[in-house]
Amino acid sequence: MDQYINRTLVHKQHSKNVLLSNLRRILPRALPLETMELAAGHVSPEDYQLLLRVYRPLGCPTILGQGKRYILREFLGALRLTKGQYQEVLQALPEETSQEFTRLYSPHQDSRERTRYYLESPVDDDLLNRIIKQGGKAEYYIDNGTQARASAILESLGYPQVPQEDIRDIFLANMVVDTSHEFFFEHPNEHVPGIMILEACRQMIIACSHSFGGVSREHSHMILDLLEARFTGFLELYAPIILRAEVIQKREHRGAWTSVTLDITIHQNGSQLGRVTCSGSTVGSGAFKRIRRLKRDELGLLPFIPGPDLDYTLLVKPQEESVWQEARLQELNLKTLVLRVPPRDTRPPNRGVYDFVLVVSGAGSAKGQCTLASRLSNGLLRFTLESLSRTEEEQLELILKRYCKVPERAVI
Template sequence: MKSLDIQLVEKRYVHKAKEENVHLYNLRRTIPRAIDVATMEKVIIPALSSEQRELLLKFFEKEDPIPGSEPNESNLFYTLRSVPRRIPRETVKQLYSELGRALPGDEEVEFMSQFYKLDEDSDQYILQKFVTEADETRLLRIVSRKDLHITDRERKEIAEILDLVPEFEKREVFFANVYVDPRHEYFFEHSQEHAPAMLLIESCRQMLEACCHIYGKIPMKGVALMLANMQASFTNYVELPYPIKLRGSLLNHKKNRAGYWSVVDFEVTIFQQAKEVARIRFEGSSINSKVFERIRRERKDPGAPPRFLPRPDLYHMMSLRTEDGAEIEGSLIDLSLQGFMLELDETQTVEPGAAMNFYFSVPGAGVVLGTCEARWQEIGDSRNVAGFRIDQMSESDRARLFEAIKQHFYVQEDREIF
C-alpha cells in the first residue's frame, strides 16, 4: 500500500485490478516553455475560469525572449518561470568558486552554454533557446535556483488546464513519476539495492497503456491493445531512494476513422537525478475486441486435443443430469474443449453412450452449461473414473469454458507435446 501523499493513475487505465500494482502518478502532457501572446490572450485565457487563469499566470509571465529586440507579435511570449532568463557572470563565477570548481572547461558549464550565451555589454548569461523539461532540472541545479523549481504536481495542474483548450496545439510528449514500494510482494520478494528492471519495464508499459487511453482516446471497452515489439536498453542502475521520472514520446502513430490511435510507436525514457538511465520502445496497435478474440482463438490441432488440469485452489465439482432426471456429481480430473474426466462416488455408474446435461461454476467465468455423452467408466479398488465427450454448447458457454481454462487450469505437460 502507498504511504506517500500521491494520487496514482486510475488502475483501469493501466489494466490492473489492484491499486497496489499501479506504479504511475502525476501523469501529464508536457508543458510548453513559451506560448505566444496572441494564443495565450485570444485562445487560452478566454476559455478558462478565473481560478484557472490565476493558476496559469502564476507560472507564465509575459516577456520579450530576445533581449534588445523591438517588441512585436513575432517575439512576444508568455514564458514559463522555470529557469532564469538572465544570470550575472559574477554569480556563476562565485557559485563555482564556492563549489571549488574551475569555470572554464567544466562539464556543467559546457552544458549550460548550450542554452546561455554571455552578453559582454550586460555582463550576463542570456537564455538563447527554449529548454526541455528534461534539461530544466539539471540547469536549476547548476545555477542553484531552487526557488524557480516547478514541482511535478504543479506541472500536472498546469498541463490539465492547457488540456481544457482544444484549440491550443499540444505536443505528443508526456511525463509521469514512478511510485516504488519496497514492500511490493512480487518485485521485492527479497532485498534489492536498486529498482528492479522488471518494475521499470512494467512502469513504462503502464505509461504506454495510460497514454493510449487518456490521450490517444482508445476506448476502455470493445478495443484490445496488442504489443508487437519492445526494445529496452539500460545505461545505469536506478537507485531506490531517489525519484524516478518517465518521459513518453509518441514517435509515430496512425488514427482510425473513430479518431483514436490505431498504430503507435512509443518510446519511454527513464530519468533519475536529471540523467537518462534507460530507454524502452514499444510498437503496437489497437484492434476491435472481436477481431482480437478471433486472433486468439486456438487453431484446431489435428492431433489429440490438449487436456488441462484444475489448479489446486479451484472448487472443481461438476454436476450431471441424466435424461431420466438422475443427478450425478463428480470431481473434475481434467478438461479440454472437447471433453472431461470425472472421479465419481464409488456407488455411481454411467452407461457408455448415455446422454446427459452438465454444468459447473468457475469464479470469474460464470456457469458453464452443455450436453455430453458418457464414453467410458473404469471402477478400480480405489477410484471410480469416467470420461465424457462434450456434444453441444452455446457460443457464450464455449467462451466461458475457454475463459475458465485460461484462468483456472493448466496443461497436462507429461501428456502433451509442445
C-alpha cells in the same frame, strides 16, 4: 501533490498495481494571449490561478518570438546566469550534456560590463532541470504535480490557438515505487527492481495511448510487440523517478493511434539511467477476439489437467432425472470432459444426455449439456460436450487458460 493515474488507464483491477503518477504531456513553452483569455472563461477560478502560476505574461521579444504571450515560468529571463553560475552548471554536467549547454547559452555584456549568460534557444526539459538545480534557480522549478494539472487543463481545452509545433508528443510521468508491494519486493531489495521498471514502461505506452492517442480504454487492446531496455545505473528507492516518453513513430486512423513506438528515458537526480524502446499496436475488442480465436482449436484438442489446488464444484445428472451428482475432474478441454462419477447404485451410467454445472472459485461458472461417449479404465467416464452457448464456451475457455495446465507429454 502527486496525481495517481486511474487504474483503468492501464487495465488494472487494484490501484496498488499502478506504477505511474503525474502523467502529462510536456507543457508548451508559451501560450498565446487568446488561449489564456479563453481559459479564463472556461475553467474554474482555481484552475485559472494554477495556469497563472505556471505561465507569466511577457510583452517583449524573446527566444519564442514577438508579441505578448504567456511564457512558461522556467523560460523567463531569470534563467540568465552569472559567470560563476555558468561555471557551476558546466562543471556539474556530464561531457555529452555540457556541449549542448555551451551551445545554448551565449555570453553578453550588461550595462555595467558584467558578463551574463543568456539562453538563446529552447532547451530540453532534462537539461533545463539541471540548469535550475545547479544554477541556483530553484524558485522557477514547477513541481510534477502542478505540471500534470496544468497539462490536464490544456488538454481539456484542446490547446486553442497554440501552434501545432508546440503541442509535442512528449509525455512525462513519475514512477510509483511502493516497497511494500508483495510481488516486486517479495525479497528485501535496496534498489528499484528491473522488472518493476519494465512494467512501469509497459504501463506508460498503454496510458499514453488512452490519454493522448485517442484509444478507447473500454473497447481496445494494446498488443505489445517490442520492449527493449538498456540501463546505465541503479535507480534508488528514495528519490523521484521520471519517465520521459517521446513518440518516434505512430500511425493513426480517425484520430486514434493504431500503432506507436515510444522512446522512454528514465531519469533520477538529474541523470539519465536507462532507456526503453516500447512499441505496440491497438486493435478493437472484436478484432482482438478474432486474433485469439486463431488458437482456439488447441483448446479442443489438448488435454487440460486441473491444478491440484483448484477450488471447484462439478455437478452432473442425466437430463431425465432430477438428482445431481458431484463428480471430480480428471481432464477437460472445449470438447470433452473426463470425470470420475461415484456410482449411486449397481446400474451402469446412462448413455444419454447429461446436464453439467462447473463452478470455480473466483472464476464463475460454466454449464451446458454433455453426452457419455465412453467408459475408460479406472472407472473414468469420457463425456462429449454439446450445446454450449457462446457465453458458456467463453467462460469454460477462461477456466481452461487460467486454472488448468497441459502436461508436457501432450505437446512434445
